[in-house]
Each structure stands twice: as structure tokens, then as C-alpha cells.
Amino acid sequence: MNARALWMVWCVVLVASLVAMVQLNRASVGTVATNNRFGFSLTESARSLGVDFVHQAPVFDRRLEHIMPQVASVGAAVAVADFDRDGWPDFYVTSSADGSLNRLYKNQGNGTFRDVAGEVGLADVNRAGTGVSMGAVWGDYDDDGYEDLFLYKYGRPELFHNDAGKGFTPVSERAGLPAWVNANTAVWLDYDRDGRLDLFLPGYWSEDIDLAHLKTTKIMPESFEYAENGGRKYLFHNLGGGRFEEVSEKLGIKSRRWTLATAAADLTGSGFPDLFLANDYGIPQLYINKGGKQFVESGKEAGVARTPKSGMNASFGDIFNDGRLSIYKTNISEPGVLVQANDLWVPKKNAAAGSPAYDDVATSVGVDLGGWSWGAQFGDLNNDGMLDLYLTNGYISAGERSSYWYDFAVIAVGHSAIIGDAANWPPMKGRSLSGYQRKRVWLNDGLGRFTDVAQVVGVTDTYDGRSVALADLSNRGVLDVIVANQRGPLLIYRNAVQPGRHWIELALEGSASNRSAIGARVEVQWNGHTQVQEVHGGNGFSSQNDRRLHYGLGAATKIDRLVIRWPSGQGRTQTIENPAIDTFLRVKEPA
Amino acid sequence: MKRYLAPLLITGILVSAHLSFGILEGYSRTGLAILVAIAAEMIMGRLTYGRWPHPASAYITGISVGILVRSPFLWTYVLCSLVSITTKYVFRYRDRHLWNPSNFGVSALLFLAPASASLLSIQWGNVIWPMVVIWILGSVIVWRVGRLHISATYVASFLGLSFVQSALTGNPWLAIVAPITGPMYQLFIFFMVTDPKTTVRSTRGQMLVVFLVAVAEMVLRLNEVVYAPFYALFLVGPSAILIDEWLRSRETARSLSPAM
Numbered sequence: 127m128n129a130r131a132l133w134m135v136w137c138v139v140l141v142a143s144l145v146a147m148v149q150l151n152r153a154s155v156g157t158v159a160t161n162n163r164f165g166f167s168l169t170e171s172a173r174s175l176g177v178d179f180v181h182q183a184p185v186f187d188r189r190l191e192h193i194m195p196q197v198a199s200v201g202a203a204v205a206v207a208d209f210d211r212d213g214w215p216d217f218y219v220t221s222s223a224d225g226s227l228n229r230l231y232k233n234q235g236n237g238t239f240r241d242v243a244g245e246v247g248l249a250d251v252n253r254a255g256t257g258v259s260m261g262a263v264w265g266d267y268d269d270d271g272y273e274d275l276f277l278y279k280y281g282r283p284e285l286f287h288n289d290a291g292k293g294f295t296p297v298s299e300r301a302g303l304p305a306w307v308n309a310n311t312a313v314w315l316d317y318d319r320d321g322r323l324d325l326f327l328p329g330y331w332s333e334d335i336d337l338a339h340l341k342t343t344k345i346m347p348e349s350f351e352y353a354e355n356g357g358r359k360y361l362f363h364n365l366g367g368g369r370f371e372e373v374s375e376k377l378g379i380k381s382r383r384w385t386l387a388t389a390a391a392d393l394t395g396s397g398f399p400d401l402f403l404a405n406d407y408g409i410p411q412l413y414i415n416k417g418g419k420q421f422v423e424s425g426k427e428a429g430v431a432r433t434p435k436s437g438m439n440a441s442f443g444d445i446f447n448d449g450r451l452s453i454y455k456t457n458i459s460e461p462g463v464l465v466q467a468n469d470l471w472v473p474k475k476n477a478a479a480g481s482p483a484y485d486d487v488a489t490s491v492g493v494d495l496g497g498w499s500w501g502a503q504f505g506d507l508n509n510d511g512m513l514d515l516y517l518t519n520g521y522i523s524a525g526e527r528s529s530y531w532y533d534f535a536v537i538a539v540g541h542s543a544i545i546g547d548a549a550n551w552p553p554m555k556g557r558s559l560s561g562y563q564r565k566r567v568w569l570n571d572g573l574g575r576f577t578d579v580a581q582v583v584g585v586t587d588t589y590d591g592r593s594v595a596l597a598d599l600s601n602r603g604v605l606d607v608i609v610a611n612q613r614g615p616l617l618i619y620r621n622a623v624q625p626g627r628h629w630i631e632l633a634l635e636g637s638a639s640n641r642s643a644i645g646a647r648v649e650v651q652w653n654g655h656t657q658v659q660e661v662h663g664g665n666g667f668s669s670q671n672d673r674r675l676h677y678g679l680g681a682a683t684k685i686d687r688l689v690i691r692w693p694s695g696q697g698r699t700q701t702i703e704n705p706a707i708d709t710f711l712r713v714k715e716p717a
Numbered sequence: 718m719k720r721y722l723a724p725l726l727i728t729g730i731l732v733s734a735h736l737s738f739g740i741l742e743g744y745s746r747t748g749l750a751i752l753v754a755i756a757a758e759m760i761m762g763r764l765t766y767g768r769w770p771h772p773a774s775a776y777i778t779g780i781s782v783g784i785l786v787r788s789p790f791l792w793t794y795v796l797c798s799l800v801s802i803t804t805k806y807v808f809r810y811r812d813r814h815l816w817n818p819s820n821f822g823v824s825a826l827l828f829l830a831p832a833s834a835s836l837l838s839i840q841w842g843n844v845i846w847p848m849v850v851i852w853i854l855g856s857v858i859v860w861r862v863g864r865l866h867i868s869a870t871y872v873a874s875f876l877g878l879s880f881v882q883s884a885l886t887g888n889p890w891l892a893i894v895a896p897i898t899g900p901m902y903q904l905f906i907f908f909m910v911t912d913p914k915t916t917v918r919s920t921r922g923q924m925l926v927v928f929l930v931a932v933a934e935m936v937l938r939l940n941e942v943v944y945a946p947f948y949a950l951f952l953v954g955p956s957a958i959l960i961d962e963w964l965r966s967r968e969t970a971r972s973l974s975p976a977m
Contacts, residue, residue, distance in 0.1 A: 132765055136806040143800045144825060150792050151830035352738060409739070432739055462831030463943050467789040489789040495832065532941035533888065540895025541845055550895075552888040 156492045162582040164569055165627060166508035168607060168619035169584055175599075176238040177231055179616040182223035184258040184280070186337040192553035195522045197337060198222070200310055200386075201280075202592040202610035203261030203668035207273040208233075210291030215597045215672045217608060218248065218275065219616055220259035224338075226252050228259055228277075237600060247294045248275065248286060257281005257306065257336075261593065261668035265314030267323045267364055269641040276325060278309040280337055283327065287368070301362070301370045307333050308357050311440075314663025315390040315399045316640050317377075318418030319695045322364035323640045323663065328385035328403055329357015343549040347384060348542035351434035353407035355546075356384035378421045383408050387501075389440040389665035391451055392647060393473070394480050397691070399645050402430075404437030404455045414482070428482045430455075435466040439667045443504030443513045445472070445491075445570060447655040453484070456499030456517065456667070460560050463531050467494040468502075468517075492576045493517075493568050498560035501594040501667035505605045509627035509678030511655055512570040518591025518609050522554075523561030530557040562588040589614035597672035603629040603708060605676055610669075628679040628707045630688075634661060637715040638694035645693030648675055653682040679707060722858045724773050727780050727908060730851055734900065737847065740784075740837075747783025750794040754779030757802035765806055774818075774914075775802060781819040781904060786826065788834035797822040797834075808955070811962050815955035817912045824951045827944055836944055837901045848898060855907035864911040870924040871910055872897070874931035882935055905946050915954050917961040926957040 172178070181202040183195075190197050201222030209216050214233035221228055228251055230243035243249035252258050257279040264273040272288035285301045286294035308331035314323045331337065332355065335345050347353035359379045362370035374380070383405040390399040398415035405411065409431040413421035425431025430453065439456035446452075450473045457466035470493055471484035488494035496502075497519040504513040522530070533552035537545055544550050565585050568576035580586070589611035599606045599618070607619040630650070634643035644663040649656055657677060664670045679685065685707055690700045692715045705711055731747065734740045741747055754775040762770030782797045801822030805814040808821075826834050859865045879893040886893075896902055910916075910930060916923050930946075930953045937945035 129765070133807070136761060136765075136803055140800060140803040140807050143796050143803065144829060146792075147796050147800075147826060147829040150790070150796075151833045154790055154830075154833040426739075433741075434739070459832075460835075462827060463835055465788055465833065465835040494789050529941070532938075532943055533892070535943045537892050537895055539899035539901065540892070541848070541898040543845075544891045544895045544898065547891075550889045550891045552886075552892050 155495055156578055159569075159577050159579040159582045162579070164508055164579050164583060165510065166604070166621060166623045167583050168507075168567070168621055170587065170617050171620040172616055172618040175618055175620075176240060177616055177618060179219050179229050181219075181611060181613055181616070182221045182226040183613045184222040184337075185224065187340040189340055189343050190337070190548055193548060193551045195524065195554055196559070197548075199522060199612060200592060200668070201258060201260050202612045202614070203259070204593050204595045204608050204610040204616070205262045205264055205664070205670035206595050206597040206608070206672040207264035207670070209264070209273050209275075209288060211272065214601065215599055215674070217595065217597070218243070218262050218264075219610055220261055220277075221252065222258040222260065224252060224254050224258065228252070233599060246292070251277060251284060260310050261312070263312050263314055263664035263670050264642075264673075265323045265325075265644060265663050266640065266642045267314070267325075268368060269322070271641060273642065276312055276314070278307065278312045278327060280308045280331065281306060283307050283309070297368055300368050302372070303362070303370070304333070304360065304372075306336065307360065308335060308337070310386050310668055311388045312664060313388050313390050313401075314642070314644050315401075316645050316693055317361070317390075317399055317415060318363070319398060319693060320364075321636075321638055321640055321694055322366060323642060323644060324364045325362040325370065326388060326390065326401060327360040327362065328381075328388055329359065330384050330386060330406070331357055332382075333357050344547045346546050346548050346551070347407040348546045350407055350538040350545065353384055354382050356382050356405075356407075358382060359385070377419070378423070379413060381411060381423070383411065386438045387440040387667045389442060389662060390645070391442045391660045391662070392645070393451060393453075393482050396480060399693070402440050402453055404440045406436050406438065408434045410437050410455055412482070414480075424482070429484045429486075430469070430471050435469075438500050439502045441503055441665045442660065443515070444658045445470075445504070445513050446574070447512065447572070447657045449649060449656050449658045450475075451658060451660070454493070454502055454504070454515065456496060456502055458498050458560070459495045460498065460531060463535055465495075468496055468499055470494075491574055493566075496566050497563040500592045501669055503594045503596050503666050503669070503671060505596040505671070505676065506678030507567065507605055507621060508569065509604065509623050509629050509680065510572070511652075511657070511678050511680035511682070512572045513657070514570050515566070515568040515576060516594055516596070516607055517566040517568065518594050519560075519565060520563035520588065520590040521560040522558055523588070523590050524554070524558045525556045526558065526562065528557040530554050530559040534559060561590065564588060565591060585619060587617060589617070593667055593669040595666070595669045595671050596676075598631060598674065598676060601710065603631065626681065628682060630677050630679065630685060630705065630707050631710045632675045632677075632688070633673070633710060633712045634675070634690065635712070635714045636692060636694065637717055638698070639692045639715055642673060643693070643715070644673070647691040647693075649689040650677045651686045651688070652679055652684065674710070683707065720771065720773050722861060723908065724776050724780075726854055726858050727777060727904075729854070730903070731780060731784055734847060746791065746794050747780065749791060750783035750786070750798045751776060751779030753795050753798040754782065754802050757799050761802065761806045777908060778802060778818045778822070781908060782822060784904060785819070785823055785836050785901065786834055787837055790833050793826060793830060793834040797826045800825050810959060813958060813962070814914060815958055817909050817915045817950065817954060820909050820947055820950050820954065824944075824947050827947070836947075845898075848900070848903065851900070851903045851907075855903060859907055859911055862911075862913075864913070864923075866920060867911045867916065867923050867927050868906045871906055871927045871931055874928045875934070878931055878935045882938060885939060902946070905950075909950060915958065917957050918965070922957070922961060926953060929953050929957070
């Protein structure tokens with residue numbers, strides 16, 4: 127071949143490669159559905175349900191004024207529980223401005239909600255000098271049958287005892303909680319299986335910082351992806367009698383990473399709950415629970431902590447219906463600037479017992495690119511028997527035609543002496559940073575592929591979403607979606623699933639185990655499927671789903687059996703053969 | 718030996734940074750980028766020139782792609798490496814290729830596939846010593862190969878122009894210079910702007926060109942282009958070579974023309 131002809135060949139190779147880049151880039155954004163043939167639709171209905179809550183962001187020290195939208199970018203949170211035991215799920219939402227009021231929406235059972243936070247003493251919790259709310263988790267720490275509330279803040283954390291559903295009494299002092307923690311997440315768990323709920327509270331900002339009254343502007347992360355100057359972690363062991371003992375260091379949890387989300391589940395089959403921490407500015411952490419006596423950080427060995435990213439969510443789901451809990455962590459993806467991609471870690475089938483090992487399959491199944499992703503929850507939204515994934519996103523929506531991304535990218539690469547001082551950060555000047563983003567509702571086809579159906583099923587908002595919670599708000603056998611938006615309205619997407627799809631919902635109550643049954647593991651077997659779910663004491667980002675477990679069954683008209691492993695020290699399992707479907711099943715742990 | 722200095726330096730940087738800070742998602746992606754670059758170079762070089770080319774240059778291209786590109790998709794590494802090498806055989810003028818291969822490859826990737834890839838844009842760790850080691854080693858090696866003046870001129874230009882940028886934007890000066898403290902810039906300063914195949918021949922010309930790269934970069938930065946240095950080199954580098962060659966041809970023509 128002569129030189130000219132060869133040159134022509136190389137030209138063709140180059141052009142073909144460039145065209146392939148364009149085509150593959152288009153394909154990489156995932157499959158987006160264009161018509162609704164998925165058997166469900168979501169309708170935003172908050173106002174018609176009587177919910178008119180709008181989150182108010184905090185205002186911190188004026189030396190942070192130039193980057194206030196960033197440092198005040200969190201605090202919109204939602205946690206679901208039936209606080210008055212009337213059989214209808216209620217929910218608590220947080221606001222974050224000084225003096226703003228949190229709300230407790232009581233489900234009136236007639237399709238509407240009423241704010242009762244003021245009546246029960248849970249509204250006025252953002253008083254000046256006490257810090258501002260970041261989120262809350264429900265858990266019955268004293269096993270009296272009523273869900274108590276733990277409120278975490280950039281400020282003084284508060285534990286509220288539920289007085290038989292009629293009021294809440296602050297009991298933080300007796301509980302021995304610290305004076306100040308800057309946290310964005312907390313989770314109830316019974317780490318030592320003594321039948322009492324313990325509490326894990328990992329900090330984000332260092333606890334010696336009061337963002338409203340700074341001593342210095344050198345408060346920022348020391349690195350965009352390797353920061354270890356965040357808040358300390360607290361693990362409160364429930365001693366009974368309303369008292370707790372802080373045991374984190376004693377049990378091996380010494381991290382100072384910037385934790386934004388945490389969740390607990392038994393990931394090793396040991397019967398003890400392990401802890402997963404999604405950290406901003408760094409690698410996530412996986413603390414394996416060694417018999418309730420020690421936590422061993424095993425993220426690197428397990429394959430989940432190889433790459434530092436900006437972790438913002440921690441949730442678990444059995445996405446293949448084979449009894450394995452995958453971990454979903456959200457991160458940042460901004461086209462052309464920063465493509466971290468979200469992570470979906472699926473346990474390897476051949477991992478040694480007690481030593482979890484994971485493969486990241488987010489890209490291959492299509493749940494990797496979700497913008498500046500925040501809260502995400504697994505749930506069977508169309509009752510077809512497979513867990514789907516709802517994700518909210520968007521960081522700061524301000525000027526629609528101006529972006530802070532350039533300045534953000536410049537400072538993010540800076541050495542710790544530069545990035546670590548807020549005074550060096552370029553002013554935002556009303557610009558957006560990954561704002562106005564479209565949400566994702568990824569539908570699991572059961573064949574290893576997720577399709578984004580958000581736009582066609584009705585999820586069209588572009589608020590700065592933070593917290594997502596799933597609950598069957600009307601006891602209809604379908605999962606509704608509650609989304610808390612930063613500086614935006616609380617949204618309730620009411621779900622309508624086409625007839626002919628079956629379901630079962632389980633409300634568990636522990637006896638030897640903690641009464642909330644947090645940590646209980648339920649395996650539902652039907653028609654060749656085996657789906658595992660656990661009762662969580664908080665997961666996602668600053669959120670908590672209803673404790674009732676919801677299983678879609680598709681067209682199946684029969685469940686073979688369900689197996690409940692209670693989280694008590696006995697590790698007791700309970701099998702129920704052929705339970706009824708399309709109904710709520712209340713199961714109390716056998717005495 | 719000189720031929721191996723740059724590959725050794727960049728390999729050392731990669732391995733020590735990965736072992737210290739885990740900068741790579743795994744060796745597979747970087748390995749793939751290197752493999753594709755070397756394979757493409759071997760095939761194209763052999764077919765074009767009838768002999769096996771030395772793999773050092775392709776190795777640097779591949780490893781640069783492997784370090785710089787951040788993407789969950791394997792195809793980005795494959796295509797970026799392939800495009801980088803192919804440009805050496807397509808865009809040629811008087812037997813010189815016009816673009817630094819990996820500069821072209823990453824620029825094309827960022828421009829054509831923004832949803833799929835970004836570039837290394839973070840610190841390695843939160844301490845300064847990795848950068849100090851790279852600065853010292855890099856400076857020694859580019860000095861040994863006679864190109865320290867290029868790197869030094871670029872750094873001086875960047876720092877000088879950062880005051881202009883700070884004055885024009887009102888942003889803190891430390892924020893403007895922040896990028897140059899990161900590893901992405903070290904690769905740019907020591908491996909891209911100094912590439913012998915894509916720089917002009919005279920020392921003064923090299924310094925002028927790299928100053929113009931810094932100026933173009935500042936203009937792009939003022940327009941908030943995140944990956945300004947790569948685009949600046951993409952634009953200025955080939956133009957400089959074309960002008961260089963044109964000037965040389967004029968000089969040659971003058972020297973060959975009979976004296977008046």
C-alpha cells in the first residue's frame with residue numbers, strides 16, 4: 127500500500143474513532159424511556175394532601191457569605207414512622223433556618239395530613255444558639271412500643287422520648303449526648319444484639335466548629351478527595367433506662383472523614399449489623415461488625431473503598447432477587463467537568479464467609495450517571511417483583527444561565543492550604559452549581575438493566591433534592607415517594623400502580639429483639655424469586671423509609687414462604703408458609 | 718538512556734501516587750490505555766515506515782491518558798489512546814506531527830464525550846510532598862533533556878498572569894493559582910508542553926510559544942473553560958509549528974537563492 131493510501135486509512139481510523147466517541151457518549155447517559163408502559167405513574171400531590179412545607183436553609187457566619195449556598199446546602203430531610211400507632215405512616219420533616227419550625231405530619235387516614243409538631247413539642251427545635259436541624263431518625267429506644275425521635279443537627283443533637291404518641295419529651299441530657307455535633311446522618315441499630323437500640327452518629331464538619339460563629343475560616347476540607355479533617359464518629363451504646371455510653375473508639379471506629387450518609391445491615395451473614403459510611407471528599411468506609419465487640423474497617427479489602435469520590439447516599443437493595451444486598455452510593459457527575467459516577471456494589475458470589483467482596487456494576491446496569499446525586503432509595507415502585515431505584519439530585523439552583531462550576535473546579539484541585547480556607551474560595555455571586563437537574567426513576571427490568579422512566583411516569587421536578595423516603599402512605603399496597611428539597615417544597619409523589627400486580631407488606635414488632643425490629647431480615651420466596659430486605663433505622667441521605675417492608679410480587683398469586691430472622695441475641699428465625707397476599711401482615715417476634 | 722527518562726519518571730509518579738493515595742480505580746484502565754497506544758503505534762508505525770517504532774513515546778501517551786482520564790467507561794480509555802496515536806500519522810507537516818498526541822486525545826474526548834469522561838482534577842492526598850517530589854524529579858529530568866526552560870517559562874507565565882486574572886475577576890489570587898498545585902498540571906508542565914516532537918526548534922521560540930500557551934489559557938480561563946491548559950496547547954501548539962516550518966522554509970529558500 128502506498129503512503130497516500132495508508133494516510134487515507136489512518137484518516138478513516140481517526141474519523142471513525144471520533145464518531146464512536148460521540149455515539150458512545152450518547153449511549154452512556156443511559157436508557158431514557160419515552161412512553162409510559164411500565165405499569166405505574168407518580169403524581170405530585172403534596173398540597174392536595176395538606177402538606178405545604180417549604181424548607182428554609184440556614185444562614186451561617188457572614189465570613190461564609192460568599193459561599194453560603196454551599197455551606198448551607200443541606201438540612202432538608204424526611205423520616206417516616208407511625209408515631210401514634212394508629213396504623214397510618216406519619217412523617218417528620220426538618221427545616222434549617224434559625225427559628226424555623228420542623229413539622230410532624232400526622233396521617234389522618236383519610237388521604238390528608240395535618241402538622242402536629244407544635245402540639246407534640248417537635249416544632250421549635252431550631253432556636254438560636256442550639257444549631258439547626260439536618261435530619262432525624264425514628265427508633266423505639268426504650269421498647270415501650272412508641273417510636274422515639276433522634277434529631278441530628280449542625281448543633282446540639284436531641285433525643286425525644288415519645289410519650290405514647292401524645293407528646294415528646296427531650297431526654298438528651300439523661301441520654302448523655304454530646305453538646306455539639308455537625309452531622310448529616312444517623313442510624314439506629316442494635317450492634318451487639320442485646321435487644322436495645324443503639325445509635326450511630328457520624329459527624330461531617332468537625333464538632334468544634336459552630337458555623338454560625340466561626341473562630342477561623344480554615345474550616346473547609348483539606349482536600350477534595352482525601353480529606354480527614356471532618357467530624358468524629360459517635361456510637362452510643364444503649365445501657366437501658368434512657369442512658370447511653372459512647373463507645374466508638376473502644377470498638378474501633380476512629381475515622382474523621384466527612385460522612386454524609388450511613389446505613390446499617392448485615393452484609394456478612396454474621397447476624398450482626400455492619401456499617402457503611404458514604405463520605406464526602408474521600409473513600410467510603412465499611413465497618414464489619416465482629417460479634418458486637420469490634421468494628422473492623424474493611425472497605426479496601428471489600429473493594430468498595432478504592433476510589434475517593436463525593437459520597438452522599440447509603441442504601442441497600444437486593445436488586446437481583448437472589449438474597450444479596452447491594453450497596454448504592456451516590457456521587458457527582460457533571461458532564462465535561464467531573465464524572466465520578468455513582469457506585470452500585472454487588473456482593474461477589476464466591477466471597478469468603480465473613481469477608482465481603484464487591485463488584486461495582488453501576489455502569490453496566492445503567493445507574494451510574496445521575497447528576498449531582500443525593501438521596502436514593504430502593505423500592506418496588508410498580509409491584510413487578512423487582513426493586514427499582516429512585517434518585518434525587520441537584521446541588522444549587524440559582525442563576526439559570528450562570529454556573530459556578532469553573533470556580534469550583536479551580537479551588538477543588540488546590541493544595542490543602544488553599545482549599546482548606548473558606549476565604550480562598552471564589553464567591554458564588556448567585557450562580558448555580560449543578561442546579562435544575564432532572565431526577566431519575568430507574569426501573570429494574572429483572573435482567574440486569576435499569577431504565578430511567580422519571581419523565582414519563584411523572585417525576586418532572588427540578589428542585590434541589592436531598593432526602594427521599596418511601597412509604598405506603600394510604601395503605602394501598604403501593605410505595606409513595608416523599609422528597610425533601612433544599613430551599614424548596616416538600617414533594618409527595620403519589621403512586622398509582624396498574625391492577626393485577628400483587629404485593630405484601632410486613633409490619634414487624636420485636637419482643638426479645640428491639641421492639642422496632644430494626645435489623646430484622648426478611649426473605650420472601652415466591653415463584654422462583656427470593657428477595658431479601660432488612661428493617662432499617664435510617665438510610666439513604668438524611669432519611670428513613672417506613673419500617674414496614676413492602677414487596678411487589680408481579681402477577682404471582684402466591685407466596686411460598688417468608689423467613690424472618692429476628693435481630694435478637696438468639697438469632698431466631700421464623701418461617702411463615704403461604705402467607706396471604708395483597709395485605710398487611712403484622713408479625714410479632716415469638717416469645 | 719535519555720529516551721527512558723520520561724517514561725521512567727511518569728511511571729514512577731503513577732505507581733507511587735497509586736500506592737500512596739490510590740489515585741486509579743485499578744490498573745486495568747491505565748493498562749488498557751497503554752496497551753492500545755502501544756499497539757496502535759506498532760501497527761501504524763510498521764505499516765507507515767516499514768520498521769518497528771520505539772514504544773517509549775506511545776507508552777508516555779498511553780500512561781498519560783490512563784492517569785488523566787477519569788471515566789467509568791472502558792471505551793473512553795481505548796478511544797482516547799487510539800485517537801491520540803492516530804493523530805501522529807494523520808496531522809503531519811514536513812514529517813512532523815502537529816499536536817502532542819495525548820493533548821489531542823484528551824481534548825477530543827472532553828469536547829466530544831463530556832458526559833462520559835472528565836480529567837484528573839484533584840490533589841493526590843492532602844500534603845504537599847508528592848508534588849515537591851514530582852517538581853524536583855521532573856525539573857531534573859527536563860533539565861537533562863534540555864527542556865527545563867520550557868517548563869520554567871510556562872510556570873513563570875502562569876504565575877505572572879494569575880495576578881492579571883485575579884485583578885480582572887476579583888477572585889482570590891490563591892484560588893487562581895490553586896490548579897498549578899495539582900497533579901494534572903505537573904503532567905502538563907513536564908510531559909505535554911515539553912514534547913520535543915511538537916515544539917518549535919529555537920530556544921527563544923519555545924519560550925515564546927509556551928508563554929503564548931499561558932496567555933491563551935488565561936483567555937480561556939477568563940471564559941470559565943475548566944480544562945483551559947489542554948485547549949490552549951491544542952490551539953497554540955500546531956499554529957506555532959506551522960509558523961516555525963514556514964519561517965524555516967523561507968530561511969532555506971533564502972540561503973539557497975543566489976547572492977545578489
